Every structure is written in structure tokens, then in C-alpha cells.
Amino acid sequence: MSLEQQMLTALVVDFPFEWNYIRSIVRVSLYVSLTAVALSTLLSLPVALLVGFKEFRGKTLLTSIINTGMGFPSVVVGLVVLFAVSNQGPLGSFDLVFTTEAMILSQIVLAAPVITGVSLAAVSSVEQNVRDAAYAMGGTNLDVALVTIKEARYGIATAVLAGFGRAISEVGSVLIVGGNIASSDGTSVTRTITTAIQLEARQGRFETAMILGAILVVLVLLVNAIVVRLGSGGGRYG
């Protein structure tokens, strides 16, 4: 029996409850972070294109906000989002405290500035000549924007990756707005990989914490590999 099989058997036999627990945590983590990153990308790309190519009042201020947002402490974001979704807050009527939706919201606030900032650098590096060519060939402003996105695809892929890295590995805001809740049947409700790791480590269950840690690292590596693979598609685009 290989070492891997031995480990697997040991886990299944000794901790039959663990796999469901771990699987549900990974599922919640992926659901929250992937949704947050997808929504952030939809928000961020138009903003990056706007800031990159249009002149308007408040552009410097918006750029400063994006740059500040890239390094914003996640606990503070959690605190602000918790206030927003609490009974007294502007989103109080939606009853979002300790839900995955609130966690998605807080991760959008964290990931969007990163995706916008890195995408902005990428789209700004697309040469004006290429954009002019798209326009001169009869492209509309939307066509020019699409060409810009395609030309900047590697940079944008990097931006999405960086946003995902920020979302999946942060612990502060999801802990505050999600509450790190597991249900009575031992599966995650709002418990993510990161919040579970800190709980398991604090309770001395280091094996579970280590397995979750390894899964987190593998996930980030996997997403990185997928993005690099997509990015090297080269001539398929255009």
C-alpha cells in the first residue's frame, strides 16, 4: 500500500466525519471566492478601461482609491461590511449577517481594487496605435474596448489570479461577516478554509488544519496553472 493510500485510509477510517467536513469547507470557500472574483472582474474591467482611456473629473481621486484599496486591511473591510449588512446598516433589510452573500460582498470589496489596479496597468500598456487600428477598421467604442481586453489578456488573467489569491486566502473579513459557522451535522455553513484553519489550529487539531492548509496551497497553485495555460493560448484570440 502506498503512503498516499495509507494516509487516505487512515483519514477515512479514523475520521469518517472529517471528509464531509473538509469537503463542505472547500465548497463554501470556492463558492464565495469564485463568485466574488467573477463579480469583481465584471465590475473592475469597465472601471479599468474608463480610468485607462477617458479623461474625467475625479480621475486622480478614483485612481488613489483603487491604489489604497489594493492594500486595504481585510478586518476593516469586514467591519464595514458587517455594519452595512447589520440591522442598522443600509443593507439591513436583506438580512445578510453571517451568510455567504455577506462574505461574497466583503471579498468583492477586497478583490475588486486588486483586479482593477492590475488590469489598469495591463490595459494602459496596450498601444494607442492598435486601438486606433480597431477604430479605423470600423470598430465601435465597444469593439475598441474588446480589442484592448484581448490585447491585455495576460495582464488581465494575472489580475484575476491576484484577486482570487487575495479572496481565497484572506481570513479577517470572512470571519467577521460570516461568523465561521458550521451546522450541527458537522458541515460548513459560512466556514471557509482560512477560518477553519485558524479554528482547528487553536483547538489543537493540527492534522485537519494541515490538510486544509495543503488544500489551500494546491488550489492557489491550480488556479495559477489554469490561468497561465489559458494565457498562453496566443493566436486563438483577436
Added chain:
Amino acid sequence: MTLEAIDVHHSYGYETVFEGVSLSVTPGEVVAIIGPSGVGKSTLLRLLALFDAPDDGAIVYDDDPVWEVSDQRRLEYRRRIGMVFQDASLFDASVRRNAEYGLRVRQSWRERLRHELGGLVGKENGTGAAVDALETVGLREQAEQDASSLSGGEAQRVAFARALAYDPDVLLLDEPTSDLDPRNTAVLEDAVLEARDRDIGVVIATHDMHQAERIADRVGVLLGDEIIEVGPTERVFEDPVDDRTRKFISGELIY
């Protein structure tokens, strides 16, 4: 079809570029704009390509002032004009995809989506007109290559094919051969003449007076902030009306 600039005035900030420039191009003729570097040849082409509205005067397409019509109508006019820049400015894609671009933007979103999805699974359905345009510039065999693998001359020929593929009424060429070797220059000049034979009106900005003599039916001389003379190529070169034209053509420094 006639594309005209009528009494155009234009400036960038405080710097006046044109004061009352007029020029027209009709189907099946090649008009060369000659003039020293920095005189505004590119600016004039950009105005004719409807990139910007002139400060004063009009750009007129078939007697229709294009900056007084609806955006949709102006887009339709814009789509009857092709442009090639001094720098090839190709997209980071295959040669064929570059040549097809103008055709794609004229398709419905549904057709474009189907094409994009087909491309992702490796099913390419090449458009005849794009391949024909590549044939015109002698690059049909390179259609599936990455545009970035081409030499500068070949890239510029693809840029020409890209503008030719959607069969425009007018082609605007901004010093298209200034960075090219003689062989690539000859291929492009032949392609220009072929476009003229297809009844396309061509405006070419160039500082190469021999090129103007070789391919242009008419020549406009842009000096200072105006076109000082327009006329049949032979007449302008042999017997210029304006003394400044004669001096410019003979290489005397007059600017």
C-alpha cells in the same frame, strides 16, 4: 462616392494645423499628399477617417456632411473607409484573424460569438474576402502564422490586407512604406494600384516624391497650414503653378 475635406480648419490646443484645407478623392483614383514631416499629413488623414471632427469646415461623404448626421449614419460612413498607418499596428493574433477583423466587426453579435467559440475549439471558418486580401499582398501562405512572427514589411502588408478585406470605398494610407525595404514597398504599391483598379479611391500621405510620381493620379502639396496646390501628378511635378511647390520638389528648404 466622393470623400472631401472642405475648407477645414483644425488646431491642437493653441497650435494651428490647418487653415482652410480642401481635398477630395473619387473612386478609382490615387491622390498623394506630399509635404515635409510634421506638416499635418497624418492629421488630415485622421480627419478624413472620421477620427475627429474638424474645428471648422466640413468632411463630406457623397455630399453629406458627416459630422452633422446621426452617430449610426457616421458609423456607416466610417465603415466605408479603410486606413493603414505608418506602423502596422497588428493585433496579437494570427495573420488571418487580423485580416478578418474589419469583416468581423460588421457581423452580428451572434455570428461573432459563434466564430469566437469555433476558434476556441479549433474550428476555424476562414472568410473568403480576408484570404483574397492576403493573396493581393502575397501573404496567403502565412495566414495561420502569428502576426508577431512576421517581418516589418510583411506586417505592413497584412495591415493593408486588413483594410482591403472589407472592400472599402476609400483607403487612407499614412506613409505606409516609410519603414519598408524596396521589395515590400513594390508589393504594397502594386496592391495600391490593384485597389484603384477595383474602383477604390486611395489617399496616400508620403514624403517620398518618387512614390507619388509612380502611383498617384493627383498630388496635393501640403505646406504650412494649407494645401498650396492640387493637380494631376505630371503637371504638378513638371509645371507647378505655385513657386513653393517647385522649390519643395527640387529639394530647396522652404519651411
